[in-house]
Amino acid sequence: MKKVTGLVSISMMLVLSLFLAACGNGGSEDEGSGDSNKVTAWAWNINVPVLEKAAEKFKEENPDFELEVVEMGTDDVYSKLTTGLQAGGKGLPDIVLVEDDRVQGYMSAFPDAFVNVSDKGFDEMKDSFPSYKTELVSKDGAMYGFPFDGGPTGVFYRTDIFEEAGVNAEDIKTWDDYIEAGKTIKEKTDKAMIGLDLNGDDGLYRMMLNQQGTFYFDDEKNVALTSEESKKAMKVQQTLNEEGLVKETVGWDAWISAMTSGDVATAPSGAWLYGSITQQGKDTSGNWGLIELPAFEEGGNRASNLGGSNYMIPSASNNADLAYDFMEFFSTNKDVQLSAMEGGLFPSLNTIYDNEAFTKEVEFFSNQPIWSLLADEMDSIPAVNYTGDYAVAKDEAVKAQSEIANGKGIEEALKASEDRLKNRIQ
Amino acid sequence: MAKNLEVIEQSTNKLTLAERQQKKPKKKKNKLKAVWMYTLLSIFLVVSIFPFYWMFIGATNDSSKMFTNPPTLLPGDQFMTNLTNLNESIGIFRVLFNSLFVSGLYVVIALAVCASAAYVLAKYNFKGKKFIFTAFLLSMMIPYQATLIPLFQMMSDFNLLNTYFAVIAPQLCFPFAIFLLRQNFLAFPTELMESARLDGASETRIFISIVIPSMRPALAAASIFLFMTQWNNFMWPLVVLNTNDMYTFPVALSSLMGLSYIDYGQVMMGVTLATVPIIAFFLTLQKQFISGMLGSALK
Structure with missing residues (x-):
């Protein structure tokens, strides 16, 4: 019998302590309401x-x-x-x-x-x-x-790889130049130009849409996946892929690691990439440079946001x-x-x-004043319509991107995605 | 006669010879089999141990080392740095206490609740018993996402947000544990209960002094299961806990996952620390757990 009462009292104590704990912490819940400061x-x-x-x-x-x-x-x-x-x-x-x-x-x-x-x-x-x-x-x-x-964008590039290939990054003005530079780098150093997660994320595509003043949706919130701008953006990605300039990087970590370990030469991205590469690629200091996003035609807009x-x-x-x-x-x-x-x-x-x-000049970027370059962009970044259906639209855009990478025609893939998207957001 | 005997002897000799000849390659075959077996097992061993090893590598190295090519495979010297950094970002001791307290208390209370329920469902007869048991089982099919918001609203109405109580209470009655224990209680001989009754033991006494002690293996299995469930529980604590000092391990670790910068040294250190209690808990109950498995196998 002693054992029984012992067990009962232990469990009673536990239940009691549970409620005490509940009460003890109850006070901190109503932040904001009780404490007006x-x-x-x-x-x-x-x-x-x-x-x-x-x-x-x-x-x-x-x-x-x-x-x-x-x-x-x-x-x-x-x-x-x-x-x-x-x-x-x-x-x-x-x-x-x-x-x-x-x-x-x-x-x-x-x-x-x-x-x-x-x-x-x-x-x-x-x-x-x-x-x-x-x-x-x-x-x-x-x-x-x-x-x-x-997230004003730019192309982050490895100066050591560019030097080895004898390419001057400042000469890259358009996406065509970018592709040409990629070919030279591939030939001279056997390194990929860019890391892309073709089946997982469409960051580059989004940057290129934003750069051209459009997005998944146009200003009237209509689906715009088959717009001229969208086709042009996909065309760039397709060429990069067909020329073998893309290294498949699945997920964020693989992408960062490809850059810090020098497997890829460039990463078009938002300004926040600075934080990641300076922390995760500490020993690559001085081997980085930044240029604006290449334009679609000579003299075109080079500002975008990610x-x-x-x-x-x-x-x-x-x-x-x-x-x-x-x-x-x-x-x-x-x-x-x-x-x-x-x-x-x-x-x-x-x-x-x-x-x-x-x-100021940034040491990590071979003393290039990268912040002023990015700040100058801010006023030229086109405003675009994300809308509430952003997540679904992104999902469809990634599908189209993946299909194009696997050989489907740009027009066909984008049309199919657009139709599916329209169905999904009805 | 002698000839006959000789023949027999010869034949037996022959047989044994033939047997021997057969056995030799068999042994070789067995050896070969064993080699294959061990190769395969070592591959599985490496595959299952490597993530833990990698976790340890990550915990002792600087975050940037995790991204080098070729990968870093040796422990580094950043153990203390990562530990201090992690402690600064999440407050290890507080988080460890929260997790241990929540999981420990949960196991004790949930085990009491589930064992009682399972006992009643296994050993008593009353109207609607089948219905209740089926209802328990069916409730396993409701996805937690469906109950998340109503439960949250309920906790908020009771003014219980950000309390240990809110983390523990909703899952106290755990259908799977009830099911597991009930199946084990079913095998308990009813005659023993009856003889105890004849000796004048109360129903509570029978349950606590006679049934429970013989059900240790099953209870150990259930408590490992319950402990794991609560220790790894993420979504619910995330939603009901509102201050960093109330966070449990999974929630605190997740708070390290920022947008563009993640310190993997800290993350891996945190994961290492979070794994230790589970291993310790399992090792403590391992004996019971394994004898429980053997016991059910002998039946």
Whole structure:
């Protein structure tokens, strides 16, 4: 009998401790509601120090202010945000970071879920940001988010490989030049020109669409996979592939590794690639260069965007006014935005582009002033329509890309994808 | 007679000779078979051990070493650096405590709940028993995605978001564990229970002092299963936990996966640390677990 009572009392104690634990932590749940000086934010790794630095500065004027940053993975932010929004705005933070390609999806799926920041006076700051960024967070003429970082693109290249092949990167002006350079490099060094994940991601295709001022959808939200621009972009990829200039890199890690280990000569990408290659290819310092994206015809547009993110305030926030004040400070304070650069983020606030941080020479890139090159692009980046159906459209574009790589005709593959896409988003 | 005997002897000799001749190549064949077998087994061994080895390599090297060509295959000297970095980003001890606390408590309570339910379903007769058991089994077919949002809403309404309770509670009654335990309880001789009853033992006493002790292997198997489930649980803790100091291991590790930069040294170190408790838990219960498998095989 003793044994029985012993077991029972142990289990009673466990149950009790469970409830105590539940109560003990219950207090920290209602952040924002009980504590009117506290703002919570959800963001992923490299953004956390920027937010913390901003909070420190904001505290100088508002000593009571408190910021709690909850650090999570990029995809985890969306899992939690979507769950919270689906549940009618439960358990959401006061500030959340959302990538460029997701913003319009959230705005159309949850129309009243985010605070209209134009109403709160953010329109005054509109000119401080490139138009493609402000348009991205706008719906019916009002802004629902704060533009943060951008992804102006360029071709990152390995100077050592280019030298070995005797190719001058600065001479590459068009995609045709790019292909020719690739052939020479292939011939002289036997290295691939570019790493592509033909069955998994379509980053290059998206950059080339954006560069030509269009996207999966046109300005009227019509599917535009068979547009002239889209065909031209696919044509470039097809030629690269047929000439044997492509190294298949499946997934992000393989792609980065192909570049840092010198298996491929170039990587057209967004500015944020800087952070990855400087961290993961430490011993390749001084072997890198950057040129603008090649144009489709001589003198054509060479500016494009890939990636970037924005902060939004969920309407469910109990502390929306304070969150707005803090975010307005965050978005327009020069020091805060400059500190973002340390983590490899490219701020879209254009009032800081004349700062020394942008004009300086970068050692990793053989003393090339890469930041000013990228900053100069910002105003020329065309605004494009991501729409809420971005993810489905991307899926279809990757299918078309994969089919073309396997020998299907460009026109045929794009048409098939366009038809499927139309069916899927009806 | 003698001739006959001789013939017989010869024939037996011949037989044994023939046998011997047959046996020799057989032995060779067996040896060959064994060589093949061991080659195959070593290949499987390497395939299954290598990921763990690679994990260890990653944990002791700088992140950039994971991307070199040819790959780095020797342990590096960055063990402490990675450990310190990881501790700075996620707070190892807090996360380890959260995970151990949540998983440990979960196993204890879930085992009590599931064993009781399984016992009743196996050894008592009452109206609707079959229906209840079928309902349990059918509930295994509901994908968790379907219950995620309603459950989340419920926890939010009860004001239980960001608590250990919210992580543990929804899965306490685990259909698979109930099923597993019920099948084992079925094999328990009812006569033993009856004789205990005649001796005046209460039903609780029979369950706790007679049935449970003889069901250790099954309970060990179920607890390994429950522990693994909770230890690896990702989606639900991610959704209900709202501050970094409440994160469990999978959620904390996932927070290292940023957009353009991932420190694989930290990630691998974290994965290594997260694997150790599971191995320890399994080793502790291994004896029970294996005797349980043997026991059921003998039946």
